[in-house]
Amino acid sequence: xxxxxxxxxxxxxxxxxxxxxxxxxxxxxxxxxxxxxxxxxxxxxxxxxxxxxxxxxxxxxxxxxxxxxxxxxxxxxxxxxxxxxxxxxxxxxxxxxxxxxxxxxxxxxxxxxxxxxxxxxxxxxxxxxxxxxxxxxxxxxxxxx
Numbered sequence: 001x002x003x004x005x006x007x008x009x010x011x012x013x014x015x016x017x018x019x020x021x022x023x024x025x026x027x028x029x030x031x032x033x034x035x036x037x038x039x040x041x042x043x044x045x046x047x048x049x050x051x052x053x054x055x056x057x058x059x060x061x062x063x064x065x066x067x068x069x070x071x072x073x074x075x076x077x078x079x080x081x082x083x084x085x086x087x088x089x090x091x092x093x094x095x096x097x098x099x100x101x102x103x104x105x106x107x108x109x110x111x112x113x114x115x116x117x118x119x120x121x122x123x124x125x126x127x128x129x130x131x132x133x134x135x136x137x138x139x140x141x142x143x144x145x
Contacts, residue, residue: 007036007037008036008037
């Protein structure tokens with residue numbers, strides 16, 4: 001049993017986007033040309049672009065609405081920027097204050113530790129001097145005293 005394949009004489013495609021070359025249109029048309037289209041046809045490509053200007057009383061009255069929306073959008077953007085700047089400044093100030101407080105606490109702790117160590121050293125020296133004095137006063141083990 002033989003399979004009969006008929007090639008098309010017309011290809012209709014909807015693969016063009018606003019950029020004309022998106023959606024892989026070149027590879028799609030190349031594949032269609034190679035596998036689907038009859039080989040004895042002429043290729044005709046046409047493209048037309050039209051632009052129409054439409055003015056109406058309704059569109060003219062919409063200028064005020066567009067202006068109000070634009071002003072509201074600008075105000076919203078300005079408010080958001082101001083809020084963000086204020087939040088950033090507050091966060092920076094809080095971080096600086098926390099860092100200063102931490103530094104001050106560390107310095108105070110170091111000073112207290114140094115003072116305690118010095119007091120302990122002085123007490124140790126006093127204890128040794130008193131111990132030596134007591135030993136010299138009550139030394140009866142030899143005649144050196």
